[in-house]
Amino acid sequence: MKYLTICFALFISLCSCLNAGRKMSVISLRMMDTVVSYKDNGKTISSNKFEYFLIKDYRNNRESQAYIDNFSKKNKNPEFKKYTYYHMIFYKESDETNIESIRRYIQAKGNFYQNLDDLIYTYDWYNGKFLARYKFDNGKIIESKSRVTIKNVPIQADSVKN
Numbered sequence: 001m002k003y004l005t006i007c008f009a010l011f012i013s014l015c016s017c018l019n020a021g022r023k024m025s026v027i028s029l030r031m032m033d034t035v036v037s038y039k040d041n042g043k044t045i046s047s048n049k050f051e052y053f054l055i056k057d058y059r060n061n062r063e064s065q066a067y068i069d070n071f072s073k074k075n076k077n078p079e080f081k082k083y084t085y086y087h088m089i090f091y092k093e094s095d096e097t098n099i100e101s102i103r104r105y106i107q108a109k110g111n112f113y114q115n116l117d118d119l120i121y122t123y124d125w126y127n128g129k130f131l132a133r134y135k136f137d138n139g140k141i142i143e144s145k146s147r148v149t150i151k152n153v154p155i156q157a158d159s160v161k162n
Contacts (some may be wrong), residue, residue: 003042022057024064026090027099029054031106035083041130053088054099058092058120069133072123081128083131084094107120 029052080086097118116139132146
């Protein structure tokens with residue numbers, strides 16, 4: 001039993017050492033980037049940009065969150081203010097979400113790839129101002145950071161449609 005405990009401890013130490021050298025990195029998934037515009041009578045009323053990124057060697061900890069926060073600040077599109085909504089969407093790399101699987105999916109079905117299990121963060125701006133950061137786990141929002149103040153605004157009865 002003592003021998004088994006020592007072997008297990010050595011195995012854990014070895015795994016920790018192997019993973020310690022890995023550094024998280026961000027890969028731009030330009031093949032998925034999309035601009036969606038809405039028009040009314042030929043006039044663009046809203047233009048929304050979606051940019052996608054893959055995180056290699058992601059670990060769910062504060063250091064990773066700080067790294068991705070910093071990346072989103074430094075690497076947002078320089079023209080992000082021209083969009084009504086600008087989104088940066090981050091997926092963690094996995095067996096199902098990786099460069100090859102995304103390429104195959106896009107070739108077969110088009111440019112919209114979505115694996116909610118591997119979605120980890122979205123960063124959203126509205127009219128050039130930071131709106132919110134959402135953290136996901138298995139497709140569910142588990143944390144949001146926002147600087148948005150919602151105020152009571154009177155709504156006219158004829159503007160509400162069911």
